Amino acid sequence: MRQRNNILGVDPKLLIKDAAKLMPDPARRGFLRGAASLGALAFLTGCDIVDGDTAEGVLRKVSEFNDGAQAALFSRTKLAPTFPESAITRPFPFNAYYDEDEAPVVDPAAYKLEIAGLVENKKPWTLTELHALPEVSQITRHVCVEGWSAIGSWQGAVLSDFLKRIGADTKAKYIWFKCAEGYTNTIDMPTALHPQTQMSFRFDHKILPRAYGFPMKIRIPTKLGFKNPKYVVAMEVTNTDHGGYWENQGYNWFSGL
């Protein structure tokens, strides 16, 4: 993972620096202030739009509007482009808000996927049971919110099949995922039911390595990378939006591609 130079726009040092930069920090709350271009803006409009929670409130409202616009643009049947094996980015980058050696270590023997919410059968799933689910494969582009992208190969079960299997109420609005390190993520039901949305247990036909989310990642090629949770330990079918790690800090909620 030390050689990421082959990925357009990704500097390995920068990734780590960036991860640190992106750590939640109360000091970053006032992200609307302090830019020179804002000075120009205030000058042009003759009013101080920089001041305060009003601007932030307006931006968040627009972001919610953008959630709706993206949900309307989202096609339940349109597939993300797929690529040949030769297009896979090697090595595929590790990316998180923590360093690679701080990634969670999950004990496969003790692992159980917890199921909660609007589901008929809430029996937890062992890894052996999950691995026995019918397997599909995809080679798709992972697009990071930072702008870089990388092509990867994932194998696992179709999430919508699994939801039917456990008797999930697919009329519910959201699926909430919880991860081993405390990361959380909520996705909309139409995306959960998209044919390419996958519970991934393998990367490039090998058991998912720790860096890529062992034992289970939710691979969603129609969403930005941070909406593809790794180290997933629980899922809840719900009508309440529980938000998510990055969404709560200001990243757009829908973040569709």
Place this chain on the structure above:
Amino acid sequence: MTAETMTAMPADTTIHPGWVRVCHWINALAILVMVGSGWQIYNASPLFRSLEFSKHITLGQWLGGALLWHFAAMWVLVVNGIVYVTLGLATGRFQRKLLPIYPSQVIADAKAALTFKLAHDDLSHYNAVQKVLYAGVILTGILIVLSGLSIWKPVQFQELTALFGGYDFARCVHFVAMAAIVGFLVVHVALALLVPKSLRAMVTGK
């Protein structure tokens, strides 16, 4: 916007009808926000190792804040841009002001401009260099919006993304279009300050 300004023809003294001035300043604001926030977004994963934008000239403080600005101002930019281009074509202003463009005239006027010999006595008439730059920046504006759409929605608009040579190349197109627009802005603002009556015309219309 009154019917009077809508139909303002060379006969009266109006250089820029109301809709041009309104669209121009809304656009100026939207571009500032888009560029400032775009630079902050760029910093999260620079295309060029040696190029990063100083925090003093970016907007949004961090990637999340910059994205909120970028995806809010995009609506202003696009809606205003559609109104401007539609009216520009429908009123015949674009055809009248920006066409025809003769390469020989562009070269001659560029030489004159660089030696400060270009006349500015009639603001309602564009010289060939202005025609090229204004037509060029409108086309670049369309290019930056389309390349932006293609990297925002590389699945839903995948045909468009493919047209731009794929996601990664579309990012480069988006960046180069930004550089072209910023380059235009530098010249545009410098010249507007050198010829203050042109700035006045964009405010008062006369």
